Amino acid sequence: MMTYKERLCCWAIARLLPSHQWMIVARFRSPSDADGHFQFLRQTIPHVKFEVVFDLSGDSNRLSGLGCPSNSLTSGR
Numbered sequence: 686m687m688t689y690k691e692r693l694c695c696w697a698i699a700r701l702l703p704s705h706q707w708m709i710v711a712r713f714r715s716p717s718d719a720d721g722h723f724q725f726l727r728q729t730i731p732h733v734k735f736e737v738v739f740d741l742s743g744d745s746n747r748l749s750g751l752g753c754p755s756n757s758l759t760s761g762r
Contacts, residue, residue: 701734
């Protein structure tokens with residue numbers, strides 16, 4: 686079960702790991718905050734794949750894949 690604080694921050698930035706798994710690197714309350722940090726990460730670390738996602742799964746560490754029906758992720762960008 687997700688805590689109240691976790692439910693407030695459902696926008697996240699996920700990073701693609703070399704093992705082809707996704708890891709949440711940051712969580713945000715609004716899509717505009719997530720998008721601003723996403724732009725910064727994309728400019729400072731251009732060789733790493735990041736995605737802005739809407740995550741209600743409550744799993745703050747690793748994600749099996751973006752857009753996978755088995756979880757509640759939706760690519761935001």
